[in-house]
Amino acid sequence: MISKYNIGFIEPYVLKKVISQKTSYLKINGRFQKRFFTDDSQFIQRSVIPTMHFQRSLPRLPIPELSLTCQRYLRAQKPLLAPNDFANTESLVKEFQQNEGLNLQNMLKKKNDLNKHTSYITADWFDMYLSDRTPLPINYNPILVFKHTDEAYNSQLLRSTNLLISSLRFYKSLQSNILEPEIFHLNPKKSDTSQFKTIMKYLPESISWYGAYMYNAYPLDMSQYSSLFNSTRIPNIKKDTLHKNPSGKHIVVMRGGHFYKFDVFNDNGNIIAPQLLLSKLQYILKNNIPPSEHPVGVLTTSERDNWARLRTHLEMLGNKDTLNAIDNSLMMIALDDESLNSEPISIVKQYLHSNGTNRWFDKSFTLIVCSDGTAGLNFEHSWGDGVAVLRYFQDISKDSVDSPRCHPGDFSVEINSDNLNVQKLEFVLDDQLKSEIAKTKDQFKCTYESMDTNYFEFFDVGRETCKKFGISADSLMQLCFQLGHYKLHKKHVGSYESCSTAAFKHGRTETVRPCTIETADFCQAVSCKNKPANDILVDMIKKCSTEHSKLVKEGAMGQGFDRHLFALKLLAEQNNLEIPKLFTDPAYKSINHNILSTSSLTSNYVWLGGFGPVVKNGYGIGYTILEKYSGAIITNYREHTDGNKFREALTQSLNQILSVLKTGS
Missing domain, CATH: 3.30.559.70 (Choline/Carnitine o-acyltransferase, domain 2)
Structure with missing residues (x-):
């Protein structure tokens, strides 16, 4: 089952200054407060670079190599399966990679070559x-x-x-x-400048993306904006x-x-x-x-x-x-x-x-x-x-x-x-x-x-804390979710984190699998009676962070396995081919039954964000990480899960992880 929530992992969007901004003061509640307004009341922005200037030259979403998809799939399955079950899945994956998978991969590449105006997943994802x-x-x-x-x-x-x-x-x-194009600036001092904007404006649309790339700036797909209104x-x-x-x-x-x-x-x-x-x-x-x-x-x-x-x-x-x-x-x-x-x-x-x-x-x-x-x-x-x-x-x-x-x-x-x-x-x-x-x-x-809603928040824990300990803030939250669930249920389950692929033409999302071998090892180690020393646990947390950051990067670059396998399975169905055993394996169904469905809704402008659980016995977790704040909205169905106990487990887990980091560093 494909996760229903694909909001996308989004770094906080930095709003650019509005051109020709003027200032006046308005008296509110006895105090004078600053008001800003643009010369033209009809427009929110007047971008130097046309909104859709980069759309034509955006790179296409790559089709991952079949061997890499199989490796990534097996690595994601390992913490979820008992040794005998994993051996069976490993055998099915090897068979798929050497036989039906090759045929389906070739079919997918041919289909992709016939649709160079879009990505290999776009139409099928809309249909889904x-x-x-x-x-x-x-x-x-x-x-x-x-x-x-x-x-x-x-x-x-x-x-x-x-x-x-x-x-x-x-x-x-x-x-x-004239709405400012969405651009991810790796070096804003170099690329988020008037000179950059002027140069980009005069570059032909057919090569504009490559010009931005030379500045270490990455324009994002904006094809979805036409459907906002x-x-x-x-x-x-x-x-x-x-x-x-x-x-x-x-x-x-x-x-x-x-x-x-x-x-x-x-x-x-x-x-x-x-x-x-x-x-x-x-x-x-x-x-x-x-x-x-x-x-x-x-x-x-x-x-x-x-x-x-x-x-x-x-x-x-x-x-x-x-x-x-x-x-x-x-x-x-x-x-x-x-x-x-x-x-x-x-x-x-x-x-x-x-x-x-x-x-x-x-x-x-x-x-x-x-x-x-x-x-x-x-x-x-x-x-x-x-x-x-x-x-x-x-x-x-x-x-x-x-x-x-x-x-x-x-x-x-x-x-x-x-x-x-x-x-x-x-x-x-x-x-x-x-x-x-x-x-x-x-x-x-x-x-x-029948649905329950809970939330937890920490006012002194955020990106600033994570920088201090040398770990990713997103990985800290994901490890907290894994440990919280493990505390309650003593098992590892299918977990989903959405990752945007907007760096590519018509990009939508890829799945990050936050339940990794590293997170499973840490959950078991920190929960056992004879815990390892704190410096060992700190090292395990850092390994969790390194692996998670790697998965997020792979996902953002279109190198996850979920969308690829989805497309291959669909091709078999559309062409009335025998469905490969990899897809009928209970392990495939289980990993796609996302008990933990998560998405980062981080923004300085968002107060709350959330969504429902994607399966009856699961949790929907919309979370926020700011410089000095972390929080999450948790939804679940009362008949199947206890949201309040899960909230308590998450609070205990985050405190426990922080305690390890503080005493072990």
């Missing part, structure tokens, strides 16, 4: 997502939650308006090809489709299960006045009609084939235009009436699933703002991964805080709804659909009430 019939919320859609802004700006109305305006500025910069997933029987409407001028706002539509651009394509946008949202917030008795949005929580049938029925009743208005909208905002009081677990539950009545989970992303100003995103996963979403999230977070377009005191005193052009979308429902909506609400309630 779109063919899965599992409901989207909890199972697929992750969340990111913004940090609170200044209290004066943190009202629901001001927060949602400023985030909307920053989103539109981001969108216009992207559409105008004007995009949605449409349910169909057996396989969904991704729908795009590049000409969308309106957004859809949900409140109380009701849908509202209004334009955000004028006839010239410019963002309409901030005060007018604020008034439109204010009108919706003041329209205190009761919550929808039959909230259609909850149907997006359903099993995909069921939702496809119900959507067809909706269209037959005359709702096609209403559905098109939702599908074709530039973006979606959900205004929730809940006040969460900064309580992390309540916030995660609200953004990850809520009760489903004020959501449309099919949309590429939904900007959610609660009544207390808490704001975040829930995003659909088939179209893309965390790199594009996090970039958007960070840019609008910074822009909406540093350059707010609406301020305290801007609230309209009088709202003339006739001049606002806010249209309430209505659905025509029959008794069958009303019954299905009620049934779906109950089913979804059973699902989300």
Whole structure:
């Protein structure tokens, strides 16, 4: 089973300075605070280098050598299997490498040569997502939650308006090809400069990537950005489709299960006045009609084939235009009436699933703002991964805080709804659909009430601590997860960490396998009665870090084994070939049953981030590592696992690892 979460290992994104930045001061709560704004209110950035300048010359994702994939697969299996089982798997892998694997590898290379515009995994990866019939919320859609802004700006109305305006500025910069390209600078002092940008601008697109490479700078794939806006997933029987409407001028706002539509651009394509946008949202917030008795949005929580049938029925009743208005909208905002009081677990539950009545989970992303100003995103996963979403999230977070377009005191005193052009979308429902909506609400309630959420955090442990001990911060967290699980269950299990392959054209993700021979050895050594001396344990921790860093590097360079084996297995199925025994081996199924599904959501702009477990008896772990802070959101299903005990085990594990490092160094 392929892991459902592929957010991607993301180093903290460093926002570049906005060109032509000016400064003014605004009095807030009796204090003067600095405000930043650009000369052009329509754009969030005006990049010297065109946004898609490097896209044409990006290198293609490599197909790993078959022998290396087999070696890596066996090394990942070794800590999970008993000696006899490993010997059997080793024999099957050797047979595969010498026989069917060679044939499938040649077929994959030929297929790759015929599709030089993309990567060998892209189309099949999209199909994997779109063919899965599992409901989207909890199972697929992750969340990111913004940090609170200044209290004066943190009202629901001001927060949602400023985030909307920053989103539109981001969108216009992207559409105008002036959003800064995503570039990983290994030596920022050399490459993140005006000279570098000017040289890159004039290099032909066909060689631009190679020019950046000479500066030790690596442009990243930005093909997913076109699906951020004007995009949605449409349910169909057996396989969904991704729908795009590049000409969308309106957004859809949900409140109380009701849908509202209004334009955000004028006839010239410019963002309409901030005060007018604020008034439109204010009108919706003041329209205190009761919550929808039959909230259609909850149907997006359903099993995909069921939702496809119900959507067809909706269209037959005359709702096609209403559905098109939702599908074709530039973006979606959900205004929730809940006040969460900064309580992390309540916030995660609200953004990850809520009760489903004020959501449309099919949309590429939904900007959610609660009544207390808490704001975040829930995003659909088939179209893309965390790199594009996090970039958007960070840019609008910074822009909406540093350059707010609406301020305290801007609230309209009088709202003339006739001049606002806010249209309430209505659905025509029959008794069958009303019954299905009620049934779906109950089913979804059973699902989300069966899920548990926990979190742990350390305020004095982060990258700074890890640098002191000479280990990778990411490896420290992963070792903590391995040790925590081992403490509870006394066994090693299939574990997943997402790693972005955005360094390649149409790159998505690769799997890092954090349960290694080294982590297994350490877990057993530190847990036994006769523990080795601390200096030996420290050495073992450093070996865990070295191996983990190697796996992350291999994954980022497209040299993991998971995607490769996935593609080879799929080729056998597509060509009606006998499925190699490697793939029918219980060990293959077991390693892909990811009990620990993890992803780094590290960013100075993210307050909370998370996702659901990918298997019933597993844990979903979204974790953050800052300079002096580490934390994780943990989700699980109560019937199968105890999330609170796992949280306690993780806390004990991290303390134990830190104790070893401190006393052994």
